[in-house]
Amino acid sequence: MxxxxxxxxxxxxxxxxxxxxxxxxxxxxxxxxxxxxxxxxxxxxxxxxxxxxxxxxxxxxxxxxxxxxxxxxxxxxxxxxxxxxxxxRMNRVLEVRPQDFSCVVEPGLTRKALNQALKGTGLFFPVDPGADASLGGMAATNASGTTTVRYGGMRQNVLALQVVLASGEVLELGRGVRKTSSGYDLKDLFIGSEGTLGVITRLTLRLHPLPEHVHTLRVFFPGVEEAAEASYRIMASGLPVARLELLDELAMRALNRYLKAGFPERPALFLEFHASTKEALEAERASALELVREAGALEVEAATTEEERRRQWEARHQAYWALVHLFPGHRFLITDTAVPLSRLPEMVRFAQGLLREMGLTGNILGHVGDGNFHTLIPVLLEDYPKAEAYAERLVEKALELGGTCTAEHGVGLRKRKFLPKEHGPALEWMRRLKALFDPEGLLNPGKVV
Amino acid sequence: MxxxxxxxxxxxxxxxxxxxxxxxxxxxxxxxxxxxxxxxxxxxxxxxxxxxxxxxxxxxxxxxxxxxxxxxxxxxxxxxxxxxxxxxRMNRVLEVRPQDFSCVVEPGLTRKALNQALKGTGLFFPVDPGADASLGGMAATNASGTTTVRYGGMRQNVLALQVVLASGEVLELGRGVRKTSSGYDLKDLFIGSEGTLGVITRLTLRLHPLPEHVHTLRVFFPGVEEAAEASYRIMASGLPVARLELLDELAMRALNRYLKAGFPERPALFLEFHASTKEALEAERASALELVREAGALEVEAATTEEERRRQWEARHQAYWALVHLFPGHRFLITDTAVPLSRLPEMVRFAQGLLREMGLTGNILGHVGDGNFHTLIPVLLEDYPKAEAYAERLVEKALELGGTCTAEHGVGLRKRKFLPKEHGPALEWMRRLKALFDPEGLLNPGKVV
The missing domain is CATH 3.30.43.10 (Uridine Diphospho-n-acetylenolpyruvylglucosamine Reductase, domain 2)
Incomplete structure (x- = not known):
């Protein structure tokens, strides 16, 4: 051709x-x-x-x-x-400015490679979606993850972007400072635009001091609802929790098989606290323990070494692959709703009940401190439409409760159909913005709007 | 007519x-x-x-x-x-959802009235620009203030907006959840748009648990540079400081006269720590004291009672009026640059030197934990152009250091001339957005773009 x-x-x-x-x-x-x-x-x-x-x-x-x-x-x-x-190939760290708590990187750099490059600076980039995603891609979907409850997602940690528009024009959006009220916020318009408004070619990121003291816990409950309730109490206490993850019984079972681990096979909260003093950490840990026990915790395990801590979070991130391993020959669908915090127990109950009602297997896990969880559903090819029907009903329920169809995975193709209900007339304005920035529809067409 | x-x-x-x-x-x-x-x-x-x-x-x-x-x-x-x-007249609290850490309010409600209405819920709205501004106005300028170093500014604390466009169309932007990746971020486009894209008619705000333990310090230094250095060290330590404010010697002198107070008349840092346990607070306070002493602190005063704490922050917020009182018959100009953290000491030095060089009086104070400070300049009417020339040179210096012409006051009329330099070709795209949302130019014309 x-x-x-x-x-x-x-x-x-x-x-x-x-x-x-x-x-x-x-x-x-x-x-x-x-x-x-x-x-x-x-x-x-x-x-x-x-x-x-x-x-x-x-x-x-x-x-x-x-x-x-x-x-x-x-x-x-x-x-x-x-x-x-x-x-x-555009994966360079262009500049690290430790004294500004920021760095400038190319979009193809992955988050793990960045944190590797930051070794020795005393700083880290906190956004952690599990996968070793590229930072450009993470900005494009407004990704977040386990540490978002404390450090925010991409929107809060990208200070500035360089983007190339469909016309070839290069724009610099935002500024490498902690705050600005200068002009319209185009930076945040491009974050989460999934490559449909322009191509991200450079990012200025906010870095955070590595916590001097870290404490990691696994807390096990009789049911996911008790776990959800405990998570709500921790958030309400104002404790500076850095990670607050729910894993249900099936997730724990899959992890035990996949990693040959010996976790109790019960619904769990994985927690982490970051503090700059040992005493603060101790006190916060003690408060958290009291709260989870009040909420019905059966068992508490503490990660005592750095290595055990690493293994715990590695396990959390392996939950998807553990399920894949447990269900060979299956396809997997992952939901991604978020609801206001108070509706989380109801939403979890609904998600579980609907699995039973539809005769599906699935595990429930995620970032409950942000009101966000995922149901991972393994299905045989012929049952995929059933899994999709489940995902749809979950979104409808989330929207009904004031939630969102996607907390952190983005819209892509699959969530487009929910945007009219979630955004109403604002969707038409999103389409007008798309037409303004990309009049010929060349940039990732058919996505988001 | x-x-x-x-x-x-x-x-x-x-x-x-x-x-x-x-x-x-x-x-x-x-x-x-x-x-x-x-x-x-x-x-x-x-x-x-x-x-x-x-x-x-x-x-x-x-x-x-x-x-x-x-x-x-x-x-x-x-x-x-x-x-x-x-x-x-649109100043109602429409709904408080304590379990979601959110509330829905009308735009004319002021931040103090909101916090009054929240009494008894255990929650507060943290953004604190000093003035008892309306929450709609604060969203319109992306306001921030003394607690932004810990809790963020308006952008981080407005979850959703209702706006009326010039056409009369009503849009709902954003969602009352802690995170979402659903569609283009129109909410943040309207935050900071200063009434030029639409009229904000309702806000969903994020609330925070009232800290159980609070510690407030005043630390005095031989010069503002030592104070700026100390502020940098505190930020680098990762200590969860909730307020970190610089006040120079003139500001302290003005406050003493205005409030009949007995503060040492030296450059000061006003600090506050919020913690959910007493032990954490104690440990963080001790670390902070060590850091400020290393940076050359001469004297440390602790607010021991709630009343003294209230008075300290009231004093901080009175700094402007104290200066007004000290210079009767004068006009006042307030600058509002922010720079990357590491450039703050250089920026403060420049701001001071330029005052001397231009024969102006002025005090320097502000949110140094965010790289943002204000110079308050009292001038007689005939000298106002000189103060404006000072402000302009300060902005030029800030831009040269990678900073912004306005950290939290917004663009209005006065900062428009700096936007071409700060945003380059992106400014033209801001103008296109203005033309898209307000083709007849009816909404606050002549502002921002």
Missing amino acids: EKLEALKRLFPGKVDLSESERLRHGKDEGYPEARPVLAVVYPEGVEDVQKALRWAREWGVAVIPFGAGTSLEGHLYPVREAISLDLS | EKLEALKRLFPGKVDLSESERLRHGKDEGYPEARPVLAVVYPEGVEDVQKALRWAREWGVAVIPFGAGTSLEGHLYPVREAISLDLS
């Missing part, structure tokens, strides 16, 4: 046309369908991104930015002819 | 045409000029706001939303024929 010849001429050594790569770039980790992109382009700098967009305008081909491929809602699936802009 | 007759017919008992009210609504607390608006309208609900906008479209008259009139950068000055939409 003439356009592919032109692309190869433009990007010598930076285009991959192999079937396997084209297919790998047309799928993500959570959407059931995949479809090859036309070509994969590996830009090495902002000029390459501009060049790719010029080519796209010329040939009328869409562009889908690609980070680490860990998104879940169909973000990477090409609904029409598209190239994938794989940013993995 | 026919249009005024129409306005009065539309709003019986809700229009004020008196000279004094028209003038009061055409000025703010920091801009040197004032000009009467055409009329003041007092809407009592969202339908009234829609009606006023319909009238404005019909007659081609601009609309300036008005909260408590405490803005500082000319936000309320009518650059062309305009009515003032005074939202002070």
Whole structure:
């Protein structure tokens, strides 16, 4: 094809046309369908991104930015002819400013690689979605995770962005300061826009001092409702909890099998406290213990070494893979609602009841300190529509309770249908913004709006 | 005038045409000029706001939303024929949801009235700009203040907004949950838009548990640079400081005179720690004391009673009025830059040196934990241009250091000229957004973009 010849001429050594790569770039980790992109382009700098967009305008081909491929809602699936802009070669740490608690990075850098690069500075980047996602991708979906209850998600930890618009224009959004009231907040408009308004080519991130003292607990309960209640009490106490994760019985069982661990097979809260003094930590731990016992905790285990702590959170992040291991040959669907904190126990009860009602297996786990949890549902291919029906009813319930259809995974293709109900007339204005920034509809078409 | 007759017919008992009210609504607390608006309208609900906008479209008259009139950068000055939409009658607390840590309020409610209404719930709304501003106005300027270092500013504490567009359309933006990745972030686009994109008619706010233990300190230093250095060390330590305010020697002297107080007349840091346990508080206080002593603190005073604590922060908030009292017959200009944390000592040094160089008096105080401080400059009328020249040079320096022209006061009229330098080509896109939401330019024209 003439356009592919032109692309190869433009990007010598930076285009991959192999079937396997084209297919790998047309799928993500959570959407059931995949479809090859036309070509994969590996830009090495902002000029390459501009060049790719010029080519796209010329040939009328869409562009889908690609980070680490860990998104879940169909973000990477090409609904029409598209190239994938794989940013993995733009993965440099451009600058670390320890005294400003900030750094400047390229979008293809992953969060683990960043924290590796920060070793020795006394600082870390807290946003932790589990997967070793790219920081550009995390900004694009407004990702969050286990530490968000204390440190916020991407929106709170991205100070500034460089983006390339569909027109090729380069904009600098936001500023590397802790606060500003200068002009309209375009930075936050692009965070969570999932590559539909522009391509993120640089990020200025906020860093945090590594906590000097850390305490990690596992608390086990007779049921998930007691666990949800305990989580609510901890939030209400004002204790500066840094992680507050729920894992249900099935999740614990799957983890034991997968990791050959010996956790009690009961609904659990995994907690962590960060403090700058030992005494503060001790006191907060004691208060937390009192609260969870009042809420009906059966058993408490403390991680006593750094290694055990690491293993505990590794286990939390392996919960998905543990389930995959427990259900070979299955597909997996992951829900992502959030509700106001007081509605969490009701929402958890509903999620469990609906699994039973629909004859589905699923585990419930997530960031309950933020009112957000996931149901992970393993199904055989023929039952996938049933899992989708479950996910839909969960969203409807969340919206009914004043919640959101997606707390941290983003809209992609799969959540689009819920946006009219969640946003009402505001959705039409989102579409107008899309048309303003990308009038030809070249940037990740069919997603979000 | 026919249009005024129409306005009065539309709003019986809700229009004020008196000279004094028209003038009061055409000025703010920091801009040197004032000009009467055409009329003041007092809407009592969202339908009234829609009606006023319909009238404005019909007659081609601009609309300036008005909260408590405490803005500082000319936000309320009518650059062309305009009515003032005074939202002070829309001042109800619509709902408090203690178990969700949130509440729903009307825009004319002030922050002090809200905290009064929250008494007994164990919760508070932390954003504290000093003035008893309206919550709608605070969202419109993305206000922040003394507690922002710990709790964030308006952007982090407004979960959702109801706004009326120039067209009269009512939008619901954001969601009453702790996190969401659902669609483009229009909520944050309207926060900080200073009434130029729409009129805020309802806010869902995030509330925080009242800290069980509070400790308040005043630490005095030989010079402001040592104080700035100490503030940096506290931030780097990761200590969970809740307030970290710098006041220079002149500010302390003015406070002593105004409040008949006996503070040492030296540069000071006013600090506060919030903790949920007594032991944590003690340990954090001890660490902080060690840090400030290492940085050269001369003297430390602790507020031992609730009353003394209240007086200390009252004093901090009176710093402006104390200076006004010390310089009768003067005008006052307040700067509002922020820089990356590491540049704060350099910025403070520059601000002080420039005062001397230009033969101006001024005090320096502010939210140094966020890299933000204000210079308050008293000048006689004929010297006002000199103060403005000072403010301009301060902004230029801040931008040069990677900072922002306004950390929390907003753009209004006065900061507009700095936006091209701070935002580059992004400014043109801000203007396009303005044209999209308000094609006839009816909403607070001449401000921000």
